[in-house]
Amino acid sequence: xxxxxxxxxxxxxxxxxxxxxxxxxxxxxxxxxxxxxxxxxxxxxxxxxxxxxxxxxxxxxxxxxxxxxxxxxxxxxxxxxxxxxxxxxxxxxxxxxxxxxxxxxxxxxxxxxxxxxxxxxxxxxxxxxxxxxxxxxxxxxxxxxxxxxxxxxxxxxxxxxxxxxxxxxxxxxxxxxxxxxxxxxxxxxxxxxxxxxxxxxxxxxxxxxxxxxxxxxxxxxxxxxxxxxxxxxxxxxxxxxxxxxxxxxxxxxxxxxxxxxxxxxxxxxxxxxxxxxxxxxxxxxxxxxxxxxxxxxxxxxxxxxxxxx
Amino acid sequence: xxxxxxxxxxxxxxxxxxxxxxxxxxxxxxxxxxxxxxxxxxxxxxxxxxxxxxxxxxxxxxxxxxxxxxxxxxxxxxxxxxxxxxxxxxxxxxxxxxxxxxxxxxxxxxxxxxxxxxxxxxxxxxxxxxxxxxxxxxxxxxxxxxxxxxxxxxxxxxxxxxxxxxxxxxxxxxxxxxxxxxxxxxxxxxxxxxxxxxxxxxxxxxxx
Numbered sequence: 001x002x003x004x005x006x007x008x009x010x011x012x013x014x015x016x017x018x019x020x021x022x023x024x025x026x027x028x029x030x031x032x033x034x035x036x037x038x039x040x041x042x043x044x045x046x047x048x049x050x051x052x053x054x055x056x057x058x059x060x061x062x063x064x065x066x067x068x069x070x071x072x073x074x075x076x077x078x079x080x081x082x083x084x085x086x087x088x089x090x091x092x093x094x095x096x097x098x099x100x101x102x103x104x105x106x107x108x109x110x111x112x113x114x115x116x117x118x119x120x121x122x123x124x125x126x127x128x129x130x131x132x133x134x135x136x137x138x139x140x141x142x143x144x145x146x147x148x149x150x151x152x153x154x155x156x157x158x159x160x161x162x163x164x165x166x167x168x169x170x171x172x173x174x175x176x177x178x179x180x181x182x183x184x185x186x187x188x189x190x191x192x193x194x195x196x197x198x199x200x201x202x203x204x205x206x207x208x209x210x211x212x213x214x215x216x217x218x219x220x221x222x223x224x225x226x227x228x229x230x231x232x233x234x235x236x237x238x239x240x241x242x243x244x245x246x247x248x249x250x251x252x253x254x255x256x257x258x259x260x261x262x263x264x265x266x267x268x269x270x271x272x273x274x275x276x277x278x279x280x281x282x283x284x285x286x287x288x289x290x291x292x293x294x295x296x297x298x299x300x301x302x303x304x305x306x307x308x309x
Numbered sequence: 310x311x312x313x314x315x316x317x318x319x320x321x322x323x324x325x326x327x328x329x330x331x332x333x334x335x336x337x338x339x340x341x342x343x344x345x346x347x348x349x350x351x352x353x354x355x356x357x358x359x360x361x362x363x364x365x366x367x368x369x370x371x372x373x374x375x376x377x378x379x380x381x382x383x384x385x386x387x388x389x390x391x392x393x394x395x396x397x398x399x400x401x402x403x404x405x406x407x408x409x410x411x412x413x414x415x416x417x418x419x420x421x422x423x424x425x426x427x428x429x430x431x432x433x434x435x436x437x438x439x440x441x442x443x444x445x446x447x448x449x450x451x452x453x454x455x456x457x458x459x460x461x462x463x464x465x466x467x468x469x470x471x472x473x474x475x476x477x478x479x480x481x482x483x484x485x486x487x488x489x490x491x492x493x494x495x496x497x498x499x500x501x502x503x504x505x506x507x508x509x510x511x512x513x514x515x516x517x
Contacts, residue, residue, distance in 0.1 A: 029383055030381075030382030030383075143517070151446020151447070152444065152445060152446055153321075153325075153443060153444050153446065153512075153513075153516055154318040154321045154322055154325065155318070156446070157318060157321055157380050157381055157384070157516070158318045158321075160381060160516075161381055229383060230381050230383050
């Protein structure tokens with residue numbers, strides 16, 4: 001069972017990093033207390049992981065059949081990649097890292113489903129696009145409904161404050177459902193864990209990351225997006241949650257960070273604002289290429305290393 | 310965790326009620342000042358001091374309620390700033406009342422002073438209308454425009470008064486200074502009310 005330890009580490013770092021995409025703006029602006037945010041995130045991540053996590057695990061399993069040692073090397077390589085790229089301030093996605101490592105390990109063993117890989121890569125490209133479209137549409141539709149039906153400032157205040165909590169909880173659910181497969185999915189493929197066991201262990205490890213080490217990132221991300229008003233913050237989280245949920249139904253692990261960036265751009269487009277810079281686009285592109293390639297290479301290196309042990 | 314939801318905005322309603330009471334008190338102060346000027350009754354004008362003390366208490370209660378968690382943090386600075394601006398109007402009225410108690414308004418300025426005091430009532434009433442419109446989610450544009458129109462009218466009278474004031478013979482430094490400060494205080498109220506109405510507009514925009 002020691003082979004699962006690297007998956008738990010990966011889950012912990014995912015929880016510590018990606019929870020900021022859910023309640024970052026809410027906590028940084030004071031709309032949600034940090035303690036409330038982390039407990040809601042932890043509970044709903046676990047619920048999402050147990051309820052819908054196995055859907056994405058199927059894709060991870062079918063991408064390549066790997067043995068238990070390879071599974072350990074894949075999650076370790078993904079964890080190392082994420083840590084290194086985060087240190088270099090390059091936006092990194094756990095989904096892309098783990099897929100990169102599985103493809104690396106699969107290439108070494110000569111077993112990669114390229115048709116499925118093509119589907120996954122297309123979904124990655126569509127993640128920010130869907131974030132933009134949903135951010136724009138959710139903003140337009142909900143603003144139009146609210147402007148017609150809820151005029152009182154007290155009621156709006158109540159709707160925004162509870163809306164951020166509800167959308168954040170849904171976001172946490174979608175994060176758990178979509179990303180738990182990244183953490184422990186490979187162990188199902190390797191025959192080490194059953195899908196439900198993998199969902200539970202993955203979900204708990206993400207929860208641990210959320211509960212123990214998410215404050216710093218949450219504040220950094222939240223304060224970076226602070227110009228958002230409460231309504232926009234609510235729309236961004238809701239659009240991100242829906243994006244993740246849609247890709248969960250398609251069985252593809254995607255990046256919550258890219259979904260949230262897309263949603264911010266979508267909300268910005270409503271007001272004709274320039275919310276994305278060329279530098280940000282370059283950073284995302286570099287992250288897209290660097291993450292799976294670097295993770296794949298590290299996994300291959302680790303697997304070569306295990307042959308000499 | 311969901312205290313706010315189950316309370317159904319009670320804290321927010323308390324802030325709204327207190328803010329409305331704050332502005333109503335301001336209207337009462339302006340009315341008292343206006344009547345005092347017409348009747349040349351200094352004791353009537355000096356009642357503003359009591360109203361100012363009452364308004365101070367209300368302002369403290371508003372700010373305490375906001376910091377105890379009423380409204381989203383995003384709105385709190387603007388709501389606090391609004392309460393402080395209303396309080397600044399009280400300070401100016403109090404200052405003008407104090408100056409009035411120490412002087413006699415020259416005949417040539419009397420009519421203009423009464424006109425400004427009258428428009429001060431109107432602009433404060435318009436501020437209350439703006440505040441209710443904000444709370445009920447009605448359109449604010451025309452109401453804030455009305456505030457700006459009143460402010461412009463008072464500004465025009467102020468420039469007229471200043472021109473008269475500069476030529477007015479005074480017996481000593483303090484007589485001149487007290488008169489100038491009285492006119493400044495009386496005519497500055499509309500500027501602060503205009504700023505306050507701008508804050509209402511900002512709050513309205515930020516909640517849409």
